[in-house]
Amino acid sequence: MAVIRDVIPQLELFQPSSADDALALLAEHGSDAWVYAGGLDTLDWFKDRVKRPRVVVDLGGIDSLREIRSTSDGIEIGAMATLISVINNPEVRSQFPALAYSAKSAASPQIRYQGTIGGNIAQDTRCWYYRDGWTCYRAGGNICYASPPTAMNREHCILGASRCVAVNPSDTAPTLVALEAEMVVRRGNSERVVAAEDFFVGPEIDIERMTVLEPGDLLMSIRVPSKWASARVYFEKVRDRDSWDFPLANVATAIRENGGNIEEARVVVNGVAPTPVRLTAVESAITGQPRNEQTAEQAGNVSIQGVAPLTHNGYKVNLMKNLVKRSIRDEPLA
Amino acid sequence: MSQEIIELTEESAEQGVSRRGFIKGAIAASAAVSSSNYLFRGNGGTALAQSPAAGAVERLITLNINGRSRRVQVPPMETLSTTLRYTLGLTGTKIGCDRAECGACTVLVDGEPHYGCSLLTHSVRGREVTSIEGLEGEDGTLHPMQQAVLEEQGFQCAFCMSGFIMNTVALLNENQNPTRKEAAEWLSGNLCRCADYDKILTSVMRAAEITRGA
Ligand SMILES: Cc1cc2nc3c(=O)[nH]c(=O)nc-3n(C[C@H](O)[C@H](O)[C@H](O)COP(=O)(O)OP(=O)(O)OC[C@H]3O[C@@H](n4cnc5c(N)ncnc54)[C@H](O)[C@@H]3O)c2cc1C
Ligand code: SF4
Ligand code: FES
Ligand code: FES
Numbered sequence: 001m002a003v004i005r006d007v008i009p010q011l012e013l014f015q016p017s018s019a020d021d022a023l024a025l026l027a028e029h030g031s032d033a034w035v036y037a038g039g040l041d042t043l044d045w046f047k048d049r050v051k052r053p054r055v056v057v058d059l060g061g062i063d064s065l066r067e068i069r070s071t072s073d074g075i076e077i078g079a080m081a082t083l084i085s086v087i088n089n090p091e092v093r094s095q096f097p098a099l100a101y102s103a104k105s106a107a108s109p110q111i112r113y114q115g116t117i118g119g120n121i122a123q124d125t126r127c128w129y130y131r132d133g134w135t136c137y138r139a140g141g142n143i144c145y146a147s148p149p150t151a152m153n154r155e156h157c158i159l160g161a162s163r164c165v166a167v168n169p170s171d172t173a174p175t176l177v178a179l180e181a182e183m184v185v186r187r188g189n190s191e192r193v194v195a196a197e198d199f200f201v202g203p204e205i206d207i208e209r210m211t212v213l214e215p216g217d218l219l220m221s222i223r224v225p226s227k228w229a230s231a232r233v234y235f236e237k238v239r240d241r242d243s244w245d246f247p248l249a250n251v252a253t254a255i256r257e258n259g260g261n262i263e264e265a266r267v268v269v270n271g272v273a274p275t276p277v278r279l280t281a282v283e284s285a286i287t288g289q290p291r292n293e294q295t296a297e298q299a300g301n302v303s304i305q306g307v308a309p310l311t312h313n314g315y316k317v318n319l320m321k322n323l324v325k326r327s328i329r330d331e332p333l334a
Numbered sequence: 335m336s337q338e339i340i341e342l343t344e345e346s347a348e349q350g351v352s353r354r355g356f357i358k359g360a361i362a363a364s365a366a367v368s369s370s371n372y373l374f375r376g377n378g379g380t381a382l383a384q385s386p387a388a389g390a391v392e393r394l395i396t397l398n399i400n401g402r403s404r405r406v407q408v409p410p411m412e413t414l415s416t417t418l419r420y421t422l423g424l425t426g427t428k429i430g431c432d433r434a435e436c437g438a439c440t441v442l443v444d445g446e447p448h449y450g451c452s453l454l455t456h457s458v459r460g461r462e463v464t465s466i467e468g469l470e471g472e473d474g475t476l477h478p479m480q481q482a483v484l485e486e487q488g489f490q491c492a493f494c495m496s497g498f499i500m501n502t503v504a505l506l507n508e509n510q511n512p513t514r515k516e517a518a519e520w521l522s523g524n525l526c527r528c529a530d531y532d533k534i535l536t537s538v539m540r541a542a543e544i545t546r547g548a
Binding site for chain 2: 007008009010011012013014015016017018021022024025039040043044046047056057058060061084107108109110111113114243244
């Protein structure tokens with residue numbers, strides 16, 4: 001654990017009451033500014049003095065960003081909607097119970113009352129070398145402390161590494177990718193809509209970021225289309241202890257069946273790679289097959305092709321294999 | 335400032351005044367003095383000296399704590415548990431990990447449980463904050479959970495206690511008839527280093543009984 005310092009250094013705090021004011025502040029201060037949502041990831045960085053922005057833009061006073069509303073095609077969740085409001089929202093519960101369940105699987109009750117869905121998907125990795133302020137690749141240096149054989153890498157990745165072997169720790173992210181959600185991002189006056197699976201950025205693209213968000217960008221909302229509403233969507237998370245903890249691995253699988261066969265599937269894992277990963281090989285292997293034990297078994301086997309575990313995380317290979325298998329075979333948890 | 339507190343404490347010991355009471359007095363007095371130092375500090379922190387930008391925060395704010403309105407000087411990046419303990423002298427709220435990992439600092443904001451160590455004081459302006467000091471009724475009646483903890487001897491060292499009690503208050507506001515499992519789940523963001531969970535849950539179940547008038 002990091003050394004506990006006394007207080008957070010002096011930073012300039014802004015609490016705008018509209019998204020336009022927030023965007024103006026972000027445009028003005030560029031990379032000196034930090035977007036502050038629920039603050040639960042953020043405050044660790046500030047207390048440890050590892051990240052030291054000059055300006056903090058707290059979105060807490062912008063009511064419009066907290067809304068969850070039905071649209072002509074599904075639902076739109078404001079970036080500042082707390083995890084608890086996502087969990088308790090009647091529309092989310094009835095149409096996308098797996099999303100409510102994955103939000104409920106994240107962190108502890110107190111964190112779910114304060115942590116936002118935007119912050120949950122934009123949160124940084126938990127690699128402790130990096131979080132303790134070691135100047136690794138992700139911190140702009142030229143070494144990875146977690147990948148050598150002697151390193152503590154039990155929680156690190158088995159897939160998709162490129163110099164950095166840290167994982168994305170979000171529980172809602174894989175579900176949003178499975179549901180084909182879209183992230184609405186604004187910058188100044190321009191808005192772009194990014195598919196969830198393109199929102200997350202691996203180290204091969206940018207080793208210092210986890211998402212496409214750049215200085216000046218504000219995540220406004222997450223759109224969940226009705227395509228997978230009321231479909232069979234399975235989420236499961238494995239962690240070290242049964243109460244709150246980050247995922248060692250999780251899976252979100254959406255399946256549509258037709259005439260006894262799998263017509264379309266999206267299989268996504270997280271906690272095993274630097275981004276949530278769509279297992280497209282698994283998806284094609286099971287499409288057209290009946291949803292049964294044999295297909296599930298085969299899916300598990302395909303899921304682990306090409307994995308590259310580190311010294312201490314080999315257990316994640318079987319974990320992922322079994323999670324993928326169960327996500328196809330078993331009835332969704334709630 | 336720490337020097338000042340120690341001197342006051344020694345003196346007060348002779349006079350038979352409680353050390354704790356005196357430290358709180360010293361905190362309140364020094365808060366009033368040191369706040370003026372902050373006012374016109376130029377570099378960083380406050381936007382007072384600059385042209386007002388949309389959303390710039392001021393240091394002198396009004397908080398609603400335990401039903402009372404309190405005017406306090408709060409640096410922009412101060413956490414609520416720090417303000418409660420070191421500016422307002424409400425030391426019932428504990429700081430364990432200071433990292434949103436143990437729950438010792440749990441307070442209610444508009445009735446919802448939050449980790450005070452991981453919440454900026456500036457973000458609770460206009461909201462109702464309840465700390466352990468605010469539970470007892472005006473006539474001294476304890477909250478059912480406080481009563482239950484006494485009856486069941488719920489804690490050992492009790493460092494984690496105010497956090498558990500506050501989170502239980504939030505639980506009982508939502509659900510007056512929780513199962514033991516539901517209570518355990520609700521309290522899963524609170525850790526007890528003495529591992530007194532069994533007695534804590536027994537206290538919660540008793541508190542629910544008292545609340546229901548059973
Ligand atoms: C002890 C602990 C345990 C946890 N366990 C889990 C877990 O098991 N599973 C899980 O999924 N998560 C877990 N979390 C993570 C927690 O859910 C997230 O920290 C939280 O959701 C972050 O959200 P926040 O609103 O507090 O974001 P913040 O900390 O305020 O922000 C996080 C990051 O996102 C950026 N950001 C946030 N909102 C926006 C926006 N609208 N536009 C642009 N950028 C934005 C911020 O700049 C920052 O970089 C845990 C956290 C803690 C502290
Ligand atoms: S895994 Fe990534 S974040 Fe961790 S030390 Fe290596 S480069 Fe840094
Ligand atoms: S002190 Fe706040 S959670 Fe531990
Ligand atoms: S009783 Fe000692 S930490 Fe809980």
